Amino acid sequence: MMAMPMESPISFTNVGRIRWWQRGIFASQTGYVLLALAVLLVVMHFASPYFFTEGNIQNVAKNFSFIAIATLGVTFVIITGGIDLSVGSMMCFSAMITSMVMTELSSPGSAAGSLFVHMAADGKTVLANVPGLILLLSILAGLGVALLAGLVNGFCIAVLGLSPFVTTLGMLSIVRGLGYVVSNGRGSFPGGPDADYFYALTSGDVLGVPVPFIYLVVLALAMAVVLHHTGFGRHVFALGGNEKAAELTGIPVVRVKIEVYVTCALAAGLQGIIISGWLGSAPANMATSYELNVIAAAVIGGANLAGGIGGPLGAIVGCVLLEVIRNGLVLAQVSSYWQQTLVGVIIILAVLVDRIRSRMI
Amino acid sequence: MTNTEATPVLELTGIGKEFGAIRALHSVDLQVLPGEVVGLMGDNGAGKSTLVKIIAGNFRPSHGEIRFAGSAVHFNRPVDARGVGIEVVYQDLALADNLTAAANVFLGRELKRRFGPLALLDHNAMAARALELFGELRSETRPDDLVKQMSGGQRQAVAIARTRLSNARLVMMDEPTAAISVRQVEQVLGLIHRLKEQGVAVMLISHRMPDVFAVCDRVVVMRRGEKRADKPIHQTSPEEVTALITGAKEAA
Numbered sequence: 001m002m003a004m005p006m007e008s009p010i011s012f013t014n015v016g017r018i019r020w021w022q023r024g025i026f027a028s029q030t031g032y033v034l035l036a037l038a039v040l041l042v043v044m045h046f047a048s049p050y051f052f053t054e055g056n057i058q059n060v061a062k063n064f065s066f067i068a069i070a071t072l073g074v075t076f077v078i079i080t081g082g083i084d085l086s087v088g089s090m091m092c093f094s095a096m097i098t099s100m101v102m103t104e105l106s107s108p109g110s111a112a113g114s115l116f117v118h119m120a121a122d123g124k125t126v127l128a129n130v131p132g133l134i135l136l137l138s139i140l141a142g143l144g145v146a147l148l149a150g151l152v153n154g155f156c157i158a159v160l161g162l163s164p165f166v167t168t169l170g171m172l173s174i175v176r177g178l179g180y181v182v183s184n185g186r187g188s189f190p191g192g193p194d195a196d197y198f199y200a201l202t203s204g205d206v207l208g209v210p211v212p213f214i215y216l217v218v219l220a221l222a223m224a225v226v227l228h229h230t231g232f233g234r235h236v237f238a239l240g241g242n243e244k245a246a247e248l249t250g251i252p253v254v255r256v257k258i259e260v261y262v263t264c265a266l267a268a269g270l271q272g273i274i275i276s277g278w279l280g281s282a283p284a285n286m287a288t289s290y291e292l293n294v295i296a297a298a299v300i301g302g303a304n305l306a307g308g309i310g311g312p313l314g315a316i317v318g319c320v321l322l323e324v325i326r327n328g329l330v331l332a333q334v335s336s337y338w339q340q341t342l343v344g345v346i347i348i349l350a351v352l353v354d355r356i357r358s359r360m361i
Numbered sequence: 362m363t364n365t366e367a368t369p370v371l372e373l374t375g376i377g378k379e380f381g382a383i384r385a386l387h388s389v390d391l392q393v394l395p396g397e398v399v400g401l402m403g404d405n406g407a408g409k410s411t412l413v414k415i416i417a418g419n420f421r422p423s424h425g426e427i428r429f430a431g432s433a434v435h436f437n438r439p440v441d442a443r444g445v446g447i448e449v450v451y452q453d454l455a456l457a458d459n460l461t462a463a464a465n466v467f468l469g470r471e472l473k474r475r476f477g478p479l480a481l482l483d484h485n486a487m488a489a490r491a492l493e494l495f496g497e498l499r500s501e502t503r504p505d506d507l508v509k510q511m512s513g514g515q516r517q518a519v520a521i522a523r524t525r526l527s528n529a530r531l532v533m534m535d536e537p538t539a540a541i542s543v544r545q546v547e548q549v550l551g552l553i554h555r556l557k558e559q560g561v562a563v564m565l566i567s568h569r570m571p572d573v574f575a576v577c578d579r580v581v582v583m584r585r586g587e588k589r590a591d592k593p594i595h596q597t598s599p600e601e602v603t604a605l606i607t608g609a610k611e612a613a
Contacts, residue, residue: 229481231471234460238468241457248455249469249523250440308459 029302029354030314037321044324048331056327058210064316064323065212066275067290071297071315072216072223073267076260078298079227081240081307082157082164084264086171088290090146091272093179095282098142098273099190100182105134106192117193128193135194135201139273146269147262149175154258172291180284187283190276202277212274219267220312227311236260240307296343297322300350321346368431370395370530370562371416371447376425378411385411386586388425393531398553398563400573400594403583404606409566412583413533416564417449418442430530448524452535454516456508462515463491463504466522494522498555500548514548521552532556533564538572550576570599582606582613589613 044051070087077084107113108126116134120127128134149171156167190198204211227233235256238246247253276282301318303310325346326339369392378386386408393399403409414420416427418436427434429445436442439449456465467487473480491504500518502511508519517537524532534553538546546569553576556563567573573580574594582590582605590597590605590613597613604610 225481229484231473231480231482234464234468234471234482237460238457238464241459242455244453245455245457245468248439248451250443251469308457 027357028309028314029304029350029357030311030317031302032353032357033301033314033321033350034317037317037324040321040324040328044328044331047328050331051328054208056331058205058208060320060323060327061213062210062278063327064319065210065216066278067271067293067297067322068216068316068319069212069219069274070268070271070290070294071301071319072219072312073264073271074291074294075298075301075303075310075312075315076223076236077164077264078295078303078305079236079240079307079310080257080260081243082257082260083168083295083305084153084261084268085165085168085291085295086149086153086175087264087268087271087294088287088292089172089175089179090149090265090268091275091287091290092282092284093149093175093272094142094146094269095272095276095286096179096183096188096284097145098138099188099276099282101141102134102138102194102198103188103191105137106194126193132194132197134192135197138190138194142273143266143269146265150262150265151258153265154261157261158254158257176288183284185284187281187286189281199277199280202274212278215270215274216316220316223312232256232259237308240304240309293322293343296347300347302350302354367394369393369428370430372428372431373416374426374428376412376415376422376427378415378420379423384586386415386422389583389588391581391588391591393562393564395530395562396557396560397579398557398565398577400577400580401564401566401583402568402570402573402580402602402606407583407606408586409583410535411586413449413535413564413566416442416531417447417533443527443529446528446530448527448529448532450517450520450524450532450534450537452537452539454520456516456519458509459507461505461507462495462502462511462519462522463488465508465519466491466494466504466526468523470526490526491522494525497525497559498522498552500552512545513542514545517545517549518552521556525556529561531562531564533566535566536568537565538567538569546572570602573602574599584608 050056070091074084074087104110105112105116106126108117108119116130117126117128119125153167153171156162157164201211206214227236235246235251238251239253239256243253272282272287275287279286297318298310298315299305299318300321301314301316303314322343325342329336329339329342371391371393373389373391376386376389377384389412401409401412411420415422418439418441421435421437427436429447434445457468460468464487472483472486472490474483488504495502495504495518498518498521500515502515502518508516511519521532537549550572553563553565565573565577577594579591579593580597580602581588582602584606589611590602592613601610601613605613
């Protein structure tokens with residue numbers, strides 16, 4: 001009765017192997033959008049002699065990095081089958097808090113400031129007691145508010161069961177409103193003795209490579225490892241594939257959901273802080289409607305709004321494609337008003353091609 | 362085939378369940394022996410699914426006692442039932458389509474390797490173990506293929522392989538043959554035989570008479586929340602079981 005387990009390997013007589021070009025990246029939207037991007041780059045090279053100049057490539061790299069980090073975060077959320085519309089407001093609010101805290105801690109007259117700075121002997125220059133400490137605290141404050149907003153999003157969606165669309169639409173408005181409240185609508189500027197470090201860390205470059213691009217590459221690699229080589233990443237995909245199955249197999253669904261919304265908010269916050277370094281200020285209307293660019297980039301790059309599909313490469317490819325088109329239209333001296341129209345066409349085309357491809361297989 | 366001397370893997374005594382004023386189950390006694398395949402049949406509302414949910418830990422019984430492998434158990438959550446060795450293969454299989462077969466088998470209990478502070482997934486070990494399990498089930502399923510590209514029979518194999526991972530001693534299958542093709546039904550019944558060969562007790566909840574008569578050692582018929590029959594399969598007939606299910610025959 002108790003037969004020994006079969007030790008002989010199975011022979012696959014009826015089940016063929018899926019060919020390499022029908023699996024992995026080759027069979028994904030990310031794959032052919034990447035191909036389209038390559039074609040576009042070649043076309044651009046022949047269309048404009050300026051495209052592949054060092055200055056222009058630096059420009060493109062910098063510009064797409066300005067939305068790509070937030071796109072990585074939103075991709076996490078989209079893979080679980082959710083959506084986060086609050087990223088644009090989040091960018092602004094984090095940037096604003098960061099520069100306000102920095103300014104506050106850098107004013108020698110204030111109660112908090114007297115702990116961190118002192119006046120130089122000339123009576124005009126403000127010096128930091130510990131160089132870099134103000135910068136660190138202000139960035140932590142900016143990321144801290146993002147963390148809180150992400151927790152609220154996650155709590156409402158995972159614990160209270162509200163729809164992600166409605167929750168984050170509400171958060172979009174709440175966070176934008178709070179930004180106006182704390183700044184009185186005036187916006188704020190990073191200032192004080194650590195401002196130079198701040199600018200170096202957000203809009204500087206290392207050996208000609210813009211720092212936002214370096215952050216992006218590091219974060220994208222980290223995201224790839226997390227998504228494909230950790231239990232958390234596996235659970236993120238499972239949640240997007242079949243939430244009920246995830247629950248039945250004992251995956252901590254609530255925790256994973258809260259974690260993705262927090263991750264997304266933190267990515268948006270970091271992105272906002274970097275943008276404010278490049279702008280030199282955090283105006284109260286900063287990054288308005290950026291959530292649409294970010295989500296568009298994620299979707300073009302192959303993240304599926306139905307959940308279960310997406311990744312860092314797709315997020316970056318989507319951002320690069322959008323930026324190359326924008327850049328290309330400028331170089332071709334096409335009115336920049338066409339840009340938005342074209343982006344819309346590309347979103348629909350990318351999803352349409354994916355639909356046709358999945359019908360063919 | 363069954364050994365009457367063995368300790369029953371599952372023993373229910375006087376199980377009852379009320380939902381408010383509704384009596385869903387009344388005084389059900391049931392024994393399942395290791396390596397035995399028991400068919401659980403009954404019309405909709407007969408109490409089958411309540412009984413299954415009590416055994417799986419979704420509900421607590423209002424009355425009665427559950428003994429598993431000889432000792433009394435109390436389940437508060439499905440995880441508790443899984444902990445002692447009761448696995449359920451759900452009707453919709455609870456698979457994530459976008460993941461590979463191996464990923465689904467190990468969902469929620471991934472194998473990991475430590476790299477300093479990081480615990481990373483051990484893809485090779487999971488694929489190898491999954492291939493072994495598919496081999497035991499004699500299912501031609503590749504661990505690296507996505508579930509979305511698989512046939513209904515292969516999906517069943519993935520769901521069943523998941524129960525083998527934890528060395529379950531009782532597997533309950535909820536309508537495993539309800540929505541698949543004839544050839545795939547053969548495969549699933551084959552899978553049930555594999556489980557039986559390895560000493561696993563199986564409870565098959567099904568509406569399909571031919572399947573129950575093809576694989577089960579014993580058939581239990583529920584009607585109006587009570588057990589109306591509990592007979593070795595060779596002492597009954599599809600006609601008798603149908604009569605018991607519909608109430609044309611009260612009890613046997």
